[in-house]
Amino acid sequence: MDIRLQLFELEDQKWFPHVVRQGMQDYLRFMISxxxxxxxxxxxxxxxxxxxxxxxITDLCSGAGGGIAGIREALSKRMNVPVxxxxxxxxxxxxxxxxxxNESRGTITFVPDPVNALAVPENLHGVRTIFSSFHHFPxxxxxxxLQDAVDKKAAIGIFEGAKKSWTEMLLLWVTFPFVIIFVTLFIKPFKLSRILFTxxxxxxxxxxxxxxxxxxxRIYPPKKLESLAKKTAGSNYTWKAGRVGKGPGKHVIYLIGYPKDGE
Incomplete structure (x- = not known):
């Protein structure tokens, strides 16, 4: 599926109830984890x-922080340092x-105020990441x-948890109604609003x-991600885009970029 259609998502709309948006994000976090x-x-x-x-890592567009706890733990073990x-x-x-x-004992912190990914504050350092959210943007x-990361010489990783295929679309429609009915009671922290609106x-x-x-x-296929990266101005950067992973729920489309050596 190499096409990309912008369309619109409900959770992007300002009028969409925040409590429902949070419930959707909580489900995504649970499934990704x-x-x-x-x-x-x-x-x-x-x-x-x-x-x-x-x-x-400074995670942008975090939603409910889908999968970040497991990612942080796995990276810390791989690198033998406390990420x-x-x-x-x-x-x-x-x-x-x-x-x-609380679950991470402070190794995962957060900014309580709104942060715009188009203009990340100078005091937020580290490798920038965007998981499952880059497709929201035209x-x-x-x-x-990407340009904001380049201008501030910040490394950035864009990751979408999908292969972008018609098979995934079919599985979503066939399995999702049963999955959400089953898993909602296991999502933490428990919220009455989540039960009500499920x-x-x-x-x-x-x-x-x-x-x-x-x-x-809406997900950008690798070639389109690479094309966006190459259009950034003044970018003495290394860019890589592609697909990795095998098996249901394990495919990832990615774009990573970082300043070239010596920059």
Missing amino acids: TLSTYEAALPLLEELLVKTQQQH RVTLTDLYPNLDAYEYLY PHIAKSI YLIPLIPIGILWDGTVSLL
Whole structure:
């Protein structure tokens, strides 16, 4: 599926209820963590940290922090150093961030105020990452996000947990309604609102089904990611894009970039 359609996702809309948005993000975090979706991206993340001699990740567009706890732990073991993570978002999911902060014993921190990925504050250092969110942005904004990283000489990794195929689309429609009914009771932290908007007023399932479908159509294939990166101005950068991973729920589309040696 090499096409890309912009369309729209419900959770991007300002009028969309924040409590439902959070419920959708919590589900995504649970599934990404349970499936270890980004396991295949670990060598790429390690490359970014090693090339820039850093041990800190600033995660942009964090949503509910999907999978970041497992990623941080796995990276720390691979590199034999305590990798730390700061979560940020334009609409911070504070309940999820506080939960991850406590579970990680402070190795995952967060910025409680809105952070715009197009203009990351100078005081936020470390390798920048965007998991499962880059597809939300149309090309001119996506390029601006990359440009901001280049302008501030920050390494950046873009990761989408999908192969972008029609088979994934079919699996979403066939399996998702059963999966969410089963797993919702196991998602932490427990929220009455999540139960209400899943089982009684099913806005979360409807939102996930719509946004999941649109997400697959919006994801940038590797060639388009590479094209966006090459359009950044004044970029003496190393860029790599492609697909990694095998098996259901294990595919990752990626773009990584970092200043060339000596820069």
